[in-house]
Amino acid sequence: MNTKSIRNDWQLIESLIQENAKVLDIGCGEGGLINQLESNIMADTRGIEIDPKLARKAIASGHNVVEGNAEKDLNQFSNQSFDYVILSQTLQAMIRPKEMLIELLRIGNKAIVSFPNFGHWKIRSQLMLKGKMPVTNNLPYSWYDTPNIHFFTIKDFQQLCKELNIIIEKSIGLTSAGKQFIIKENSFGINLYTSEAIFLLSYKKYEPIKIQATKKSFVNSSVVTS
Amino acid sequence: MVDYGIKIETNLKLDCEIAYFSKANFVIDSGYKFDDFKIAYKTFGKINNDKTNVIFICHALTGDQFVSGKNPLTNKDGWWDRMVGPNKPIDTNKYYVICSNVLGGCIGSTGPKEKNFITGKPFGTEFPSITIRDIVKAQKYLIDALKIDKIFAIIGGSMGAMQVLQWTIDYPEKLLNAIHIAGALKHSAQNIAFHEVGRQAIMNDQSWNKGNYYFENTKPERGLSVARMIAHITYLSDDAMHRKFGRKLQSRDIISFGFDADFQIESYLRYQGKSFVDRFDANSYLYLTRSMDYFDVVEKFKQLIEYPVTNNQHINYLIISFTSDWLFPTRENKQIVDILNYNTRKVSFTEIETDKGHDSFLLDEPEFDKTISGFLDSKYKKLIG
Numbered sequence: 290m291n292t293k294s295i296r297n298d299w300q301l302i303e304s305l306i307q308e309n310a311k312v313l314d315i316g317c318g319e320g321g322l323i324n325q326l327e328s329n330i331m332a333d334t335r336g337i338e339i340d341p342k343l344a345r346k347a348i349a350s351g352h353n354v355v356e357g358n359a360e361k362d363l364n365q366f367s368n369q370s371f372d373y374v375i376l377s378q379t380l381q382a383m384i385r386p387k388e389m390l391i392e393l394l395r396i397g398n399k400a401i402v403s404f405p406n407f408g409h410w411k412i413r414s415q416l417m418l419k420g421k422m423p424v425t426n427n428l429p430y431s432w433y434d435t436p437n438i439h440f441f442t443i444k445d446f447q448q449l450c451k452e453l454n455i456i457i458e459k460s461i462g463l464t465s466a467g468k469q470f471i472i473k474e475n476s477f478g479i480n481l482y483t484s485e486a487i488f489l490l491s492y493k494k495y496e497p498i499k500i501q502a503t504k505k506s507f508v509n510s511s512v513v514t515s
Numbered sequence: 516m517v518d519y520g521i522k523i524e525t526n527l528k529l530d531c532e533i534a535y536f537s538k539a540n541f542v543i544d545s546g547y548k549f550d551d552f553k554i555a556y557k558t559f560g561k562i563n564n565d566k567t568n569v570i571f572i573c574h575a576l577t578g579d580q581f582v583s584g585k586n587p588l589t590n591k592d593g594w595w596d597r598m599v600g601p602n603k604p605i606d607t608n609k610y611y612v613i614c615s616n617v618l619g620g621c622i623g624s625t626g627p628k629e630k631n632f633i634t635g636k637p638f639g640t641e642f643p644s645i646t647i648r649d650i651v652k653a654q655k656y657l658i659d660a661l662k663i664d665k666i667f668a669i670i671g672g673s674m675g676a677m678q679v680l681q682w683t684i685d686y687p688e689k690l691l692n693a694i695h696i697a698g699a700l701k702h703s704a705q706n707i708a709f710h711e712v713g714r715q716a717i718m719n720d721q722s723w724n725k726g727n728y729y730f731e732n733t734k735p736e737r738g739l740s741v742a743r744m745i746a747h748i749t750y751l752s753d754d755a756m757h758r759k760f761g762r763k764l765q766s767r768d769i770i771s772f773g774f775d776a777d778f779q780i781e782s783y784l785r786y787q788g789k790s791f792v793d794r795f796d797a798n799s800y801l802y803l804t805r806s807m808d809y810f811d812v813v814e815k816f817k818q819l820i821e822y823p824v825t826n827n828q829h830i831n832y833l834i835i836s837f838t839s840d841w842l843f844p845t846r847e848n849k850q851i852v853d854i855l856n857y858n859t860r861k862v863s864f865t866e867i868e869t870d871k872g873h874d875s876f877l878l879d880e881p882e883f884d885k886t887i888s889g890f891l892d893s894k895y896k897k898l899i900g
């Protein structure tokens with residue numbers, strides 16, 4: 290049975306994940322996305338959620354969810370224990386987004402990050418024409434009560450990934466009308482009309498270098514290579 | 516096949532079943548061997564054909580098998596009647612609930628006040644020191660006697676939570692789901708300290724008579740009631756006490772300038788102490804508090820969970836704590852969650868916000884009920900398809 294996505298980025302997130310993968314959803318809410326991933330692609334899921342009421346709703350619907358703060362409590366997950374770690378629409382609300390990004394790829398082999406693009410033309414024009422902090426459908430909060438404390442654009446994010454040696458495997462943009470497209474680096478205009486972006490991230494995988502042992506150099510030592 | 520004797524009888528006075536084990540060769544942690552012992556238990560609901568709907572509930576320190584319905588000894592509702600019963604969060608229309616009196620207890624199971632089958636006299640302090648592991652081992656005897664292969668869910672709070680952890684360590688293959696409420700991997704120094712004060716109160720009561728009071732006219736009632744008063748404080752919270760009693764005076768308008776129960780809280784504690792001695796045995800209190808003090812599975816649990824090929828990977832854990840519980844605080848419960856998550860086990864965790872302290876799990880907390888029933892029902896639905 291195909292569970293329909295409630296949010297338009299969830300379908301895209303699902304398309305980035307392989308079947309039967311082990312997935313951690315950070316800020317999983319009442320478990321909507323993990324529910325979708327469990328029933329559609331048989332993912333083995335875990336979730337962490339800061340709001341106790343939402344966490345309990347997720348638990349009561351049968352998901353493995355722990356109540357916790359993503360900025361303090363991720364150390365309970367061990368290195369590379371998940372295939373994918375998802376951070377959907379929350380990076381901009383983190384106190385230390387850079388450390389969060391590093392943490393995602395410590396726990397997961399790959400990370401999926403989605404965020405609202407502050408470089409969207411509507412936001413730019415509001416700031417330029419009205420001279421006030423922008424309020425849009427996608428970012429509906431006033432400056433004083435917004436949970437979003439770190440605004441950034443697609444360009445900013447690409448730059449940070451470069452700085453951290455993180456590889457962008459895939460990136461997908463969504464316009465405010467819900468149209469999706471592949472984000473290419475330096476493609477003109479993308480930063481203007483993407484309202485929401487989803488990135489699939491990983492570190493470069495290095496192939497181990499194989500050294501052929503010669504009997505001459507190792508014959509008398511205790512070093513054994515295979 | 517078992518090589519020991521099992522006999523199950525209905526006890527009319529206690530309105531429950533008692534399983535008698537003979538030639539059981541049940542060796543406990545201290546090295547003592549029980550050849551004959553008995554476990555009193557009560558069941559609620561009906562077992563289904565495949566025996567897949569069994570829920571085993573482990574009671575806390577002063578609890579008993581009367582988890583639901585009327586307690587025949589006190590004539591009051593069972594200790595978790597709010598939670599267990601038809602159409603209640605643990606719905607006995609659906610599940611078959613078993614609750615047994617712990618080994619060392621005083622409501623029908625083998626314990627200090629029961630007759631030693633060898634000497635024919637009550638054990639008293641001849642009763643061997645027992646551990647949570649022994650208590651669980653005795654429960655396993657019962658589950659085997661009832662020919663139950665898999666327990667759908669094991670549930671317990673406080674000392675019951677310790678038993679839940681011990682079950683997941685010793686008999687994981689028997690379990691599918693484990694709900695651990697307000698417990699810890701070890702009994703803390705502060706908790707041991709409170710228990711020690713309680714035990715000293717009992718043992719310093721002249722009527723305790725080194726544990727031999729079963730044939731005397733008096734029981735160590737004063738000692739036991741003081742022990743209960745101390746313990747009861749630890750089950751509440753400062754805020755809850757303030758909300759409920761404040762500095763309100765008891766049946767008077769002015770203070771008495773004496774040592775009567777001027778304050779409502781004093782009168783409440785005295786009542787709690789007094790009503791406790793009618794239903795609980797002082798020696799049992801000594802033995803069971805001791806079994807909690809000895810509980811420490813920090814290393815054992817860690818090793819077990821870290822070991823890659825254990826047979827407990829299938830267990831779904833639910834850990835619940837309460838914000839105002841200072842006896843088994845959230846951080847101690849969280850330790851279990853951290854170990855499980857670090858090893859990518861299946862665990863859920865929530866902290867319920869309440870000012871009612873450690874006893875919250877016995878009291879009306881709708882969010883707590885919803886979490887437990889939702890957890891059980893969703894897992895059960897998955898199981899039976």
